[in-house]
Amino acid sequence: MADVIRNATALRRPTQVGTTLTPAGAAPGFSFEFFPPASPAAEERFRDSARRLAALGPDFVSVTYGAGGTTQERTFKAIDWVRRETELEPAAHLTCVGASRDQIDEIARGYWAAGVRRLVALRGDAPQGSSGYVPHPEGYAYAADLVAGLKKVADFDISVSAYPEVHPEARDAAADLDNLKRKLDAGASRAITQFFFDPDDFLRFVDKARAAGITAPIIPGVLPIVNFERTRLMAESCKAALPQWLVELYADLEADNEVRFPVAVSVAAELCRYLMARGVEDFHIYTLNRADMTAALCRLLRNDARCRQVLGDDVKLAAGGRA
Ligand SMILES: Cc1cc2nc3c(=O)[nH]c(=O)nc-3n(C[C@H](O)[C@H](O)[C@H](O)COP(=O)(O)OP(=O)(O)OC[C@H]3O[C@@H](n4cnc5c(N)ncnc54)[C@H](O)[C@@H]3O)c2cc1C
Numbered sequence: 001m002a003d004v005i006r007n008a009t010a011l012r013r014p015t016q017v018g019t020t021l022t023p024a025g026a027a028p029g030f031s032f033e034f035f036p037p038a039s040p041a042a043e044e045r046f047r048d049s050a051r052r053l054a055a056l057g058p059d060f061v062s063v064t065y066g067a068g069g070t071t072q073e074r075t076f077k078a079i080d081w082v083r084r085e086t087e088l089e090p091a092a093h094l095t096c097v098g099a100s101r102d103q104i105d106e107i108a109r110g111y112w113a114a115g116v117r118r119l120v121a122l123r124g125d126a127p128q129g130s131s132g133y134v135p136h137p138e139g140y141a142y143a144a145d146l147v148a149g150l151k152k153v154a155d156f157d158i159s160v161s162a163y164p165e166v167h168p169e170a171r172d173a174a175a176d177l178d179n180l181k182r183k184l185d186a187g188a189s190r191a192i193t194q195f196f197f198d199p200d201d202f203l204r205f206v207d208k209a210r211a212a213g214i215t216a217p218i219i220p221g222v223l224p225i226v227n228f229e230r231t232r233l234m235a236e237s238c239k240a241a242l243p244q245w246l247v248e249l250y251a252d253l254e255a256d257n258e259v260r261f262p263v264a265v266s267v268a269a270e271l272c273r274y275l276m277a278r279g280v281e282d283f284h285i286y287t288l289n290r291a292d293m294t295a296a297l298c299r300l301l302r303n304d305a306r307c308r309q310v311l312g313d314d315v316k317l318a319a320g321g322r323a
Contacts (some may be wrong), residue, residue, distance in 0.1 A: 026281050030056060056294075056295065057239060058089075059089065083114065104146065157189050161194065181213065205218075226260065
């Protein structure tokens with residue numbers, strides 16, 4: 001299993017900024033996801049978080065594209081700021097919803113002209129209240145079509161989504177894997193997964209992907225749970241299972257910020273440790289535009305890697321917990 005997963009995340013980078021680990025004690029690699037801020041105060045928070053997280057030397061930071069393409073300008077503004085004002089590598093999310101191919105190609109050309117080389121290409125969801133996703137008559141119907149179109153615009157580095165618990169609209173798991181393969185065959189370089197709370201769901205998914213001939217890196221998407229009720233709603237809409245132990249862990253914690261914070265970091269760290277102990281080396285963190293939890297999580301994981309390097313395999317079991 002470990003070899004399989006190691007291959008999953010095989011694009012190793014040189015030693016990370018801020019660490020002295022050798023490849024043998026490989027420090028985990030990170031990418032961070034933000035959403036585009038909607039107010040001047042939120043913009044200040046976003047910028048402050050991005051600056052603070054830059055110290056962790058992530059591979060890239062991505063900025064989402066609002067449902068139905070509603071944040072086109074704000075996403076561009078946030079990405080452009082990252083590129084101009086920080087050392088970070090920006091990756092702009094782009095979706096198919098509600099736009100013609102010409103409009104999307106124009107946005108992509110704008111990113112390329114601004115020096116942005118990475119995109120995260122997605123289908124997107126139908127606007128709330130509508131009866132389901134319908135492709136724009138002159139648009140890209142699915143993410144695989146979008147990837148192919150974007151590759152014609154310029155040689156972007158493109159990430160796509162993957163679903164360890166199967167996308168809710170997929171015919172079945174095999175059809176969903178075929179779709180992932182089509183996206184990668186169309187020119188995407190890696191997949192980033194939807195969040196999940198049972199690490200074995202991710203490991204099983206990677207096994208199936210490898211068996212289906214998918215060789216590209218598959219990066220686990222990790223969501224630290226700040227607000228349990230919001231997370232529950234998000235999990236419901238994307239059909240990610242919430243284990244009962246998690247529901248019980250967060251019972252009565254909504255009003256207790258002081259306890260919620262360390263609990264959120266610990267739960268996310270345990271999930272990542274379980275995966276690291278099985279060879280996963282890269283993590284995509286859904287930051288919710290907060291630096292504190294993501295920084296705490298990444299520091300802990302880098303420290304685990306350092307311990308493993310110094311102490312050897314025994315620590316893997318301790319870090320993995322449930323081995
Ligand atoms: C890492 C990540 C980042 C995200 N960022 C954003 C964001 O910034 N903005 C946003 O709005 N949403 C975002 N999403 C959510 C995403 O848009 C939704 O999950 C959406 O429902 C599916 O998008 P997709 O790119 O996975 O779609 P696709 O890969 O196109 O697949 C969508 C569904 O259609 C099926 N399918 C694909 N091709 C065909 C076909 N030819 N015929 C029939 N069925 C087909 C697939 O199996 C799947 O069920 C993100 C999701 C992830 C995991």
